[in-house]
Amino acid sequence: MANNHKEIVFGLYNDEEDLIRAVKEAKTAHLDIYDVFTPFPIHGLDPVLGLEESRLHIAGFIYGALGTLTAFLGMTWIFTKDWPNVFGGKPYWSVPAFIPITFELTVLFAAIGMTVTFYIVNGLGPGVVNQHLDDRITDDKFCLAFDKGSVSEDKAVSLLKQTGAVEINHKTL
Amino acid sequence: MNQYIFTSKQRNVLIGAMGIGIISMVLTWMNDDAFHTRFWSNFLHNSVFFLGISVMAAFFMAVCVTAYAGWHTTFKRVWEAYSSYMYVGVFFMLILGLGVYMHWHHLYHWADESLLDPNNPEYDKILHGKSSFLNKNWYFFGTIIVVGSWIFFSRKFRQISLDEDKNGDTSYSHHKNLKVYSAIFLPIVGFSSAAMIWQWVMSLDSHWYSTLFAWYTATSWFVSMISLTILLLIWLKSNGYYKEVNDSHIHDLGKFLFAFSVFWTYLWFSQFMLIWYANIGEETIYFRERYDNYPVLFFGNLIINFLVPFLILMRNDTKRKFGSVGLVSIILLLGHWVDFFLMIKPAALITANHALHSLHSGEHGAEHAADPHAAHGAEHVSAFVEGFTLPGLLELGTFLGFLGLFLFVGLYSLSKAPLVPKNDPYLEESLHHHV
Numbered sequence: 001m002a003n004n005h006k007e008i009v010f011g012l013y014n015d016e017e018d019l020i021r022a023v024k025e026a027k028t029a030h031l032d033i034y035d036v037f038t039p040f041p042i043h044g045l046d047p048v049l050g051l052e053e054s055r056l057h058i059a060g061f062i063y064g065a066l067g068t069l070t071a072f073l074g075m076t077w078i079f080t081k082d083w084p085n086v087f088g089g090k091p092y093w094s095v096p097a098f099i100p101i102t103f104e105l106t107v108l109f110a111a112i113g114m115t116v117t118f119y120i121v122n123g124l125g126p127g128v129v130n131q132h133l134d135d136r137i138t139d140d141k142f143c144l145a146f147d148k149g150s151v152s153e154d155k156a157v158s159l160l161k162q163t164g165a166v167e168i169n170h171k172t173l
Numbered sequence: 174m175n176q177y178i179f180t181s182k183q184r185n186v187l188i189g190a191m192g193i194g195i196i197s198m199v200l201t202w203m204n205d206d207a208f209h210t211r212f213w214s215n216f217l218h219n220s221v222f223f224l225g226i227s228v229m230a231a232f233f234m235a236v237c238v239t240a241y242a243g244w245h246t247t248f249k250r251v252w253e254a255y256s257s258y259m260y261v262g263v264f265f266m267l268i269l270g271l272g273v274y275m276h277w278h279h280l281y282h283w284a285d286e287s288l289l290d291p292n293n294p295e296y297d298k299i300l301h302g303k304s305s306f307l308n309k310n311w312y313f314f315g316t317i318i319v320v321g322s323w324i325f326f327s328r329k330f331r332q333i334s335l336d337e338d339k340n341g342d343t344s345y346s347h348h349k350n351l352k353v354y355s356a357i358f359l360p361i362v363g364f365s366s367a368a369m370i371w372q373w374v375m376s377l378d379s380h381w382y383s384t385l386f387a388w389y390t391a392t393s394w395f396v397s398m399i400s401l402t403i404l405l406l407i408w409l410k411s412n413g414y415y416k417e418v419n420d421s422h423i424h425d426l427g428k429f430l431f432a433f434s435v436f437w438t439y440l441w442f443s444q445f446m447l448i449w450y451a452n453i454g455e456e457t458i459y460f461r462e463r464y465d466n467y468p469v470l471f472f473g474n475l476i477i478n479f480l481v482p483f484l485i486l487m488r489n490d491t492k493r494k495f496g497s498v499g500l501v502s503i504i505l506l507l508g509h510w511v512d513f514f515l516m517i518k519p520a521a522l523i524t525a526n527h528a529l530h531s532l533h534s535g536e537h538g539a540e541h542a543a544d545p546h547a548a549h550g551a552e553h554v555s556a557f558v559e560g561f562t563l564p565g566l567l568e569l570g571t572f573l574g575f576l577g578l579f580l581f582v583g584l585y586s587l588s589k590a591p592l593v594p595k596n597d598p599y600l601e602e603s604l605h606h607h608v
Contacts (some may be wrong), residue, residue, distance in 0.1 A: 043607070053489070062485070088452065096446045 069110025194574005341596025
């Protein structure tokens with residue numbers, strides 16, 4: 001399985017503005033960026049990287065609609081067919097009383113569905129150990145990484161140096 | 174073009190709209206019942222609606238300043254202009270207040286003081302209990318004091334903002350001053366707007382009350398204000414003004430439109446469900462009347478003011494594109510106007526019919542049946558009676574007239590100062606606003 005290993009060369013920056021400049025440089029030099037890692041979301045980084053808009057919210061809408069249907073149809077069935085009960089003299093099929101629960105299940109389905117989808121798409125989850133390039137990218141360093149398989153190491157290193165990376169490291173993932 | 178020019182063509186269009194409004198109101202007056210109920214309820218409806226929009230503009234400016242928000246700074250002159258309508262709006266409310274003294278109209282059941290006399294066979298204990306708040310003096314002088322205080326603050330905001338253009342410096346003393354006034358204004362407008370809504374709108378159903386009503390109504394005002402802001406900004410941009418206002422500003426306004434439409438629905442439903450669940454006759458009467466006699470508007474209200482903005486504005490790009498957000502703004506402006514129709518019209522008709530009924534039965538009962546307008550509202554009637562259970566052309570004409578006046582005052586005020594303020598500490602942030 002040696003083919004699955006990736007030889008990564010990456011640079012660490014002290015400032016997000018440096019990172020954005022470096023990404024722009026890499027784009028103009030037509031270097032294929034493996035990934036960038038930042039401690040927090042950076043405004044304006046997505047368009048520079050040319051990332052498409054996430055489709056997670058579309059999934060969220062579908063999960064939410066599923067929750068709406070589950071709650072509404074579920075309660076309809078329970079309160080009219082399965083176990084009809086009279087509450088406070090109201091009809092069996094009391095739509096206003098269903099609305100709060102419908103709302104709650106909509107939110108619940110959307111929230112859980114999106115979380116699970118997000119974890120699966122990003123290969124995260126309990127018990128999963130992900131290798132990462134450097135611990136400090138979760139703290140105060142901004143990382144731009146190249147895959148040596150698709151970008152020549154020299155070009156990558158020179159670009160990282162040129163754009164002010166404070167550290168340049170290599171790692172095999 | 175940093176200076177808006179109010180051209181004579183625009184003036185004429187707005188004066189034309191006002192003319193339509195005056196003609197509609199005259200026609201309504203001429204074809205009305207003995208108390209001119211349709212005229213007065215339309216007058217109250219539009220006066221309250223547009224006065225509320227201008228209050229909300231001042232309120233939201235104060236919110237933004239207090240919350241250290243900078244995104245709105247480029248177009249804050251639009252809100253200053255909107256809030257200047259309060260000078261005119263208070264005048265209409267005072268006509269209504271004077272009408273309570275002079276018995277020009279019979280909109281408010283509590284205005285009939287004979288009901289407060291324990292010796293009267295029609296003595297009304299509930300209204301007697303409420304009479305320390307629901308009385309003509311509170312209505313008239315409360316309006317003067319409360320709206321007067323709103324005018325005082327919005328005038329201050331405007332003065333400080335204009336002075337900042339001329340004399341502002343990097344000590345930002347103007348902005349600090351503005352912050353103090355905003356912070357004082359917020360609790361005042363928060364509590365007093367509720368009192369005024371009770372007085373102007375909720376007391377039409379004089380036996381009924383709901384603690385949620387003021388929030389619900391104020392949210393209706395707020396959504397209308399955001400709609401009108403979006404529409405005016407789009408219009409100004411299409412005329413070459415406000416190059417500084419970009420789609421991110423519109424996006425933020427669209428978010429407020431979306432969020433407060435959902436909040437409005439939340440309040441609407443909270444009020445409805447609690448009353449429905451408790452099922453106490455004194456409370457359900459409000460919805461019973463509207464559900465039975467106004468079914469089109471009752472459900473249409475929810476579809477227009479909740480489903481339309483919820484489904485259309487849910488996506489990111491529909492809040493940014495002028496076409497979609499503008500369309501939703503038009504729908505919501507009319508939708509919340511209809512919402513006010515539904516708050517005001519049924520109650521006003523019941524009260525007026527009650528008064529008409531006793532008037533007619535006191536004189537000659539036979540003519541009561543012949544009066545074509547006397548039956549609406551109180552008894553079960555068709556759901557499609559123009560001007561009564563549905564807004565008719567005269568109602569729309571009146572709306573156009575008030576809208577014309579509102580925009581005339583607003584645009585006149587807008588033309589008196591540069592569109593983009595100078596020396597505001599948040600101006601740079603607003604110019605580079607990007608979301």
